[in-house]
Amino acid sequence: MFEIRLHSRGGQGGVTAAKLIAYAAFLDGKYATATPLYGAERRGAPVVSFIRIDDEPIRIYSQIRNPDLVIVLDESIMQLVDVLHGIKPDGEVLINSQKGTEVEGHRTYPVDLTGISLALDLVLAGNPILNTPLIGAISKLGVISQASAKQVIAETFRDERNVEAALRAYEELKI
Amino acid sequence: MSAKLAISRPGEGAAGKTGTWRTFRPVMDQEKCNKCGLCRLYCPDAAISVDLEIDLDYCKGCGICAEECPKKAIKMLREED
Amino acid sequence: MLTFGTGNKAVAMAARDAKPVVVAAYPITPQTEIVEEIANFVTDGTLAARYIPVESEHSSMAACIGAAATGVRTFTATSSHGLVYMCEMLHMSAGARLPIVMANANRALGPGWNIGAEHSDSMSMRDTGWLQVYVSTVQEAYDATMMAFRIAEHTDVLLPVMINLDGFLLTHITQTFETVEPDDFIPPTATPHAIDIKNPGGYGTLTPGNVHFKFRYDIERGMRASIPVIEETEAEFARRFGREYHLYEEYRCEDAEVVIIAMGTLGKEMEVAVDILRDEGVAAGAVRMRWFRPFIVPDLDGKDVVVIDREYSFGYGGILAGELQAKSGCRPFSVIAGLGGQEVTYDDIAEFVRIRRPGTEHWFGVDD
Known part of the structure; x- marks a missing residue:
């Protein structure tokens, strides 16, 4: 089972991103679940979502304690929350970062999702759309296939620029 | 009293420094402000003092003060990273 | 059709596929997505039902009772305080032997205020005469909702059924699930005591102590008869759609x-x-x-x-x-x-x- 913990802020689209990643895994023929961790919904507050991907039906509903991959959509959260808590020894980290932030002891993939989105003017209600470039970046890591990433974006978003955002993130992320 | 009750008492920042949730910051133009105090009355987080100082440690940047200000003396500016 | 969605969405889709004629509902966390989805189905024409937005849960069940009394299929959904608020109507619907189907998103009762999963809401309604099933996956939420109509409306049973799914843990998780074409898996409603204007009668009339217990016992008779009906329904479901369930x-x-x-x-x-x-x-x-x-x-x-x-x-x-x-x-x-x-x-x-x-x-x- 591959477990992803996604840290974001309320209103950034983290919950939707988790659903889209799980949906792409579903299209890859895997079993997948996406779970938001709800409190009182608050824009701007740190929030967490969980994604599990497996070849077998997933029977676990509790939170992910030992993620294989941690995604950080807003790096300022790292000052408030220990995003590495419980991460597997060989666990990896993907950070939405303009300045190439790295974490110690874990393979880090910094990618400027916000920059990609802003460059394409992909802004919704004042916030840059991070879901679509994130899906592109995740497909580069092989968590989901490129074909499924494309299909998810095509099915979910009408605006062609979302595909472009995903492609740019795919290219910008260095493996 | 032996009963355990869920009571929250007035205090500062039960949810931590909620100022970190902010995307937009309210900035007051003292020239335009006529000290009516409506911003303070409407602030859902009681983050504006009697002297109309905004406590940015707790202001979540909701923008209600700017919306309600009859003198348009409060502007919401994007927080810089 | 294989699809992907939340527990709430699966319940809404099962309700849609079972084709209720009346849905009366009031939103409450964490169930709201169910009634929102159904409202969407009614608006876009995929469900030819009358959607009644009511002012409270007591009223949503009352509206379902009124509709079901005319013999049509009804559905609603609620949670927590909404469920206990309709308590009186839960007794009323079972006592009136109306096969209403309802989804309940299991959630704690306050105070202290809490919207997380807990079974206190439905378990405190256990003596109302409603059948209660508890599900554990999004697929099961869909399947159990579908089967609930057939079980409730079976003339040996004629009791309402509550499908319980854990708030957030199941209502908000996204999983793979498969929808089905029920066809005649759910036969048309045939409520024997449906209101018939050609054959007028008084409903909910006085039952003095010398007969009241007989009606109470008859509820228990329906409850006991529901066991073979559930088994038969689950077996038929497995035969048609390939997914097996047991008591x-x-x-x-x-x-x-x-x-x-x-x-x-x-x-x-x-x-x-x-x-x-x-x-x-x-x-x-x-x-x-x-x-x-x-x-x-x-x-x-x-x-x-x-x-x-x-x-x-x-x-x-x-x-x-x-x-x-x-x-x-x-x-x-x-x-x-x-x-x-x-x-x-x-x-x-x-x-x-x-x-x-x-x-x-x-x-x-x-x-x-």
Whole structure:
């Protein structure tokens, strides 16, 4: 089972991103679940979502304690929350970062999702759309296939620029 | 009293420094402000003092003060990273 | 059709596919998505139903009662305070023998205020005459909702059915599930006592003490008759759509010396605990109770029993543990866990088994 913990802020689209990643895994023929961790919904507050991907039906509903991959959509959260808590020894980290932030002891993939989105003017209600470039970046890591990433974006978003955002993130992320 | 009750008492920042949730910051133009105090009355987080100082440690940047200000003396500016 | 969505969405789609004529509903967290989706289906024409937005849960059930009394299929959904607010109407709908189907997103009752998963809402409605089924996956939420109509409307039963799904844990998780074309799996409603303007009658009339008990007993007769109807419905569902369900689900129970019993999502997560215990050499098994009303007792002879209750009857104990003890004579280790969405992991469940002391009670996380 591959477990992803996604840290974001309320209103950034983290919950939707988790659903889209799980949906792409579903299209890859895997079993997948996406779970938001709800409190009182608050824009701007740190929030967490969980994604599990497996070849077998997933029977676990509790939170992910030992993620294989941690995604950080807003790096300022790292000052408030220990995003590495419980991460597997060989666990990896993907950070939405303009300045190439790295974490110690874990393979880090910094990618400027916000920059990609802003460059394409992909802004919704004042916030840059991070879901679509994130899906592109995740497909580069092989968590989901490129074909499924494309299909998810095509099915979910009408605006062609979302595909472009995903492609740019795919290219910008260095493996 | 032996009963355990869920009571929250007035205090500062039960949810931590909620100022970190902010995307937009309210900035007051003292020239335009006529000290009516409506911003303070409407602030859902009681983050504006009697002297109309905004406590940015707790202001979540909701923008209600700017919306309600009859003198348009409060502007919401994007927080810089 | 294979699809992907939340527990709420699966319930809404099953309700759509069962084609109710009237849906009366009031939104409440964490159920709101169900009635929103149904409102969408009605608006875009995929469900030809009358959607009645009411002003309270008491009214939503009252509206369903009125509609069901005319013999049409009805559906609603609620949760927590909404469910207990409609308590009077729950008794009314069962007493009037109306086969209403309702989804309940299990959620804690306040105060202290909490929107997390807990079974206190539905369990406190256990004596209303409603059938209650508890589901553990998004697929099961869809399937159980679909089957509920056939069971409720069966003329041997004619009692309302409540599908219970854990708030957030199941209502908001996204999983793969398959929808079906029910065709004649759910026959047209044939409520024998439906209001007929050509044959006028008074409903809900006075029943003095010399007859009242007969109507009460008849509710119990319907409840008992529901057991074979449920079995037959689940068997027919498996035949047509390939997914098997039973009154309760056993996991690695054949040679088990200790069984864990729970309902809802914990009843699925505990399978992982059983695997862990088996690897440690403990002969563990699990029984997930699906139907709570009617209450069907699994064979627990000679086994240690660990029961996890996601609710509590104050002054008595864990409700599921108590009922299992009363009906089977077992002496369970009664664990109270998961209240208000308290995090309970498969490791915690395995630990409940390791520390078990039959005949005692353990509140998970309480140390005084």
